[in-house]
Amino acid sequence: MKLTSESKFFLGIIVGTILIVVIAVILLSRPQKPIEKDRLITPATYTSGNKNANVWLVEFSDFECPACKLFAKTIETLINDNKDALLFAHRHYPLPQHLFSVKAAVSAEAAGKQGKFWEMWKELYAAQTLSESSVSAIVKTLGLDEKKFASDSADPSLQALVEQDKQFGVSLGINATPTFFLNGVKLDIGKPDDLKRKVEEALHKN
């Protein structure tokens, strides 16, 4: 095989590309620095479990995301089985393709004003396909004060909270839901069983 000047030019590009890929792989495979707990769990963040637990799990989630619904069951089990050893926190990450996702997040915050964030959290995932009427039905089921719920839902400060969560998620490089951080480290997982395994490993270590 005879190498022409054109071949050498092509080879140069191939070698350059391989070098760039190798550098990218090295950079991407470096261990992540954990994110501080007080950045991931702010005073406004709803949590469930032991606030002083050594193991803490933060989820960035969208109530209309089917994968989030799948994970919600595993999260409930993990919280119930490890009430003293685990702290779970929910952060909002409404996706633009889910038209009711922002309203759903605000609804959860508004229910939280009446002490029923987690009840709403569970019902929103269960309903999944959300609308004004399905949220109204949930409000009735949970026995919330409807007038207060309506006025809280329209409160711009709650919408700002949801937006702040989203922007914080974006600043962390999140682009999909659900995204989990276990003790500040982003998890690379695909299935609820992977989450269960990771959390149980962390619980075992601590």
Add this chain to the structure above:
Amino acid sequence: MKQKIVMINRIIFILSLAGVLMAAYVLQSFLRNTGILCLTGGGCELVRKSPVSYPFGIPVPAFGLVGYTGLTILSFLRTTDRSASNNKLLKFMLGIAIFGVCFVSWFTIMELFVIKGICTWCAISAVDMYIVFGLVIKSMLLSRK
């Protein structure tokens, strides 16, 4: 004429190399279950998590990686040999490009109507493959003259 063929081969080479990089990036995300940087919101994640993206159990970007790698190697080999076998290489390239165009068309239809989410990288890769296909045809026509 010859200069035109050389220039087209260069473009095919660059586009194929870009295809290799895109496919490699998306494939590592499929294999490591990590998020994909996506201009279309969560479309890439929808695509990654859909069973449609694993025909015969193989992640879709693996097909892209093999196809684009083949095109890159063949376009490189065309620079080393300017004899009659150059046409053979071009026929091989056409074969890959035809398969590639059929594959990206099928997958784009799946994205639109089954997965209902568009992955930016798949869309760019589809356009890339269409251009490569067009350039291979153009190259064949020029080399026949």
